[in-house]
Amino acid sequence: MSSGYLLSSFITILALIFLLGFAIGRRSKKQKAKKTYSKQPAYREKYRPLGSDPYNKRNGYSSSNNGLSHGVSSYSTPAQDALIDQMKAEGLLSEFEKGLLISNRSFRFASSIIDEHMEEHKQIVAARKREEEEKAKNKKTWLDLDELEGNAFWYPVEQKKYLFTRREVEFYRLLKKSCSKKGFSVCPKVRIADIFNVTSDDKEEKALWFRTIAQLHVDFLVLDKYDKMYFAIELDDASHNTEKAKRKDWFKDQLFRCDPVLLVRIDEIPDEAKMDVLVDRCAEVADERREHYAKLFDKWKSFF
Known part of the structure; x- marks a missing residue:
């Protein structure tokens, strides 16, 4: 076997290997490109x-x-x-x-x-x-009384038939009877704005807080023998179970927590004997709160 034959065979084998590798590489490149494009849409x-x-x-x-x-x-x-x-x-x-x-x-x-x-x-x-x-800029927060017509027949309001619900009437009568024995008086449906003053010096903040507390009220406010605010009572029912009502109740509780006037929440209507006990207990706690806040006020004044 001559050396020329061996050399030509070697070159042929190298050429076949090169062509095979080129074909495999080209095929894998096409598959990769196809796979990449399939993800693009x-x-x-x-x-x-x-x-x-x-x-x-x-x-x-x-x-x-x-x-x-x-x-x-x-x-x-x-x-x-x-x-x-x-x-x-x-x-x-x-x-x-x-x-x-x-x-x-x-x-x-x-x-x-x-x-x-x-x-x-x-x-x-x-x-x-x-x-x-x-519109947001010109949105009215109060009625312009100068623009109102004189004929109230066209106003979008009408008088309610009852001030109380049946449950509130029953509770009010019992509470009024028990308080009269002690010389106390009962004021129903009192606005929070009639109990608290807004002390902010900022006009916008003051107006915001006043509008908020003016829309809230307590069911009953009890006055002592000297007609001073003594304690307040909220008669809770199923209407207080909503998230909005719970948020309002929480706000009321926070207001009265920092005030000498006691706020009491009642779920059930007691009989006459239990109502007498309730009023006595509320009066005791109200007196204790008055003394406590009077001492705090004296300490606060001593710093100035």
């Missing part, structure tokens, strides 16, 4: 900007019809649909454009519609925002 549907689609050829777009034909992943996005619905509600789209949108739901066509009316849409949104801000 969901990505670009979510993140691609309006008016741009670098994958138009593989999506099914063609230059022969201005890119309006579409494939599986070329439909308009939910954000585009929502914006187009807003433009329809604002009256920016013509009937012809609405008809085209029914037959053509492509991404590019939706982008062209949005781009055409975007400036008008922005102007409408800005005008709506200014109008809302103006």
Whole structure:
């Protein structure tokens, strides 16, 4: 076997190995590229900007019809649909454009519609925002009595038939009878604003707090023999179980916690004997609170 034959065989084997490696590498590269592209549609549907689609050829777009034909992943996005619905509600789209949108739901066509009316849409949104801000600025917090007409027949109010519920009437009669034995008097439906003063020097803060406490009341306020505020009673029922009512009750409790006037909450209506015991106990605790807060006030004055 000559040396020339061996050399040619060696070169042939090297060439076959090179071609085999090149073929394997090219195939793996194609598979990798195919796998990468298969993950791209969901990505670009979510993140691609309006008016741009670098994958138009593989999506099914063609230059022969201005890119309006579409494939599986070329439909308009939910954000585009929502914006187009807003433009329809604002009256920016013509009937012809609405008809085209029914037959053509492509991404590019939706982008062209949005781009055409975007400036008008922005102007409408800005005008709506200014109008809302103006309404919030001019929102009335009190009635302007100078603007009211003299005929009260047209006022949007009517007189209630009863001041109390049946449960409150029953409790009030028992409480009034027990308090009269001690020389106390009972005031029903007293506003929190009639019990507390707002001490803030800031006008806006003072108005805010006053409007808040003016809308709240206690069911009964008991006055002592000298007509001074003694203790208050809240008659709780099922209406106090809502989250809003619980929040109001918590606010009332916090107010009375830092005040000599005692606040008592009652769930059930007692009989006459138990009512007498309740009034006596409330009076004892109210006297103790008065003494306690009087001492605190004296200590506070000693620092000044």
